[in-house]
Amino acid sequence: MKRLLVVVLVFALLFSLTASAMAEAKMTVTNKNLITFEGNSKAYFFAKVENTGDSAGYVDYGGKLVGFNANDEIIFAEDYVSSYPSNLKLEPGEYAYISDFILDEVLKSDTVTDYKFSIKTIEYGNDYSKIPCEAKLELSADEYDNYVNVTFTNDSDSILYRFTIIIAIYDQNEELVFVDDDYTSAIGIHPGSTITIKANMDSDLIKYYAQNEITLSTVEALIYIED
Known part of the structure; x- marks a missing residue:
């Protein structure tokens, strides 16, 4: 009985190790x-x-x-x-x-x-948390006056100094046509405070969209804070 129990435990351990070895990121x-x-x-x-x-x-x-x-x-x-x-x-x-x-x-x-x-x-890198935010396109006929406004609230109990904003825009065909980032460490956002970051879009990109009949349709923003 003891020998059978040992065999079962060995097989269970081998299965666990095999499953762990097979699990991987891609x-x-x-x-x-x-x-x-x-x-x-x-x-x-x-x-x-x-x-x-x-x-x-x-x-x-x-x-x-x-x-x-x-x-x-x-x-x-x-x-x-x-x-x-x-x-x-x-x-x-x-x-x-x-x-x-x-x-x-x-x-x-x-x-x-x-x-x-x-x-x-x-295998090794950096861990971040994401906080909720809202992104809106602010477009105009002027190729130099187009923005993405990202709004979020510091819902923590401490002043938030370091955060990274990522902006992504998709066209009418769900193709990715814009990605930008911004990192801020000099501005402190107090607990409960809401802030809006205004990100400017390159005028050459705006002209490219117009020339190629690309319509900016969907915008997403991600905000990361260091763990």
Whole structure:
């Protein structure tokens, strides 16, 4: 009887270890967009990354973005593309937004016809909590006067100094067309106080949307505070 009990316990332990070993995080790019401007040396890259695995993990800081021309030649490469905040912890089903600003003279003379982006999971990183917020688009006919207003309340018992705001906008086809971030540490928000952050949108992007018949339809904001 004792021998049978030992065998059962051993198998239970092995099953537990196997299940633990199989559980892992997986960062999957679920939406992405590279926006370039004709005759301009700058470009914007936006992405949404979701943990589609069955365990928590951290977003790698070393995401790889590569752009190709019509001859399948690499014309630019970015080696450190990540979420903001960086090395963000994602539980299964959670997601993060990524943005990268590219400035390269080759973009003036060559055209990006394809691009690839990949990002991995790492075991260690930074833990943050999210607080509720509301985001609204404030658009105008003036390409220099377009904003996203993010409003939130400090519902904690202490003054909030350090917080990160992430803004994401989708078009009429649910394609990701804008991601921006802001970090504030110099302003203290007292308990119970409500604040609105006004984020300006690049006029070149506004012109790009108009030229390509892109309608800004849905806006989301995420606010992270350090644990």
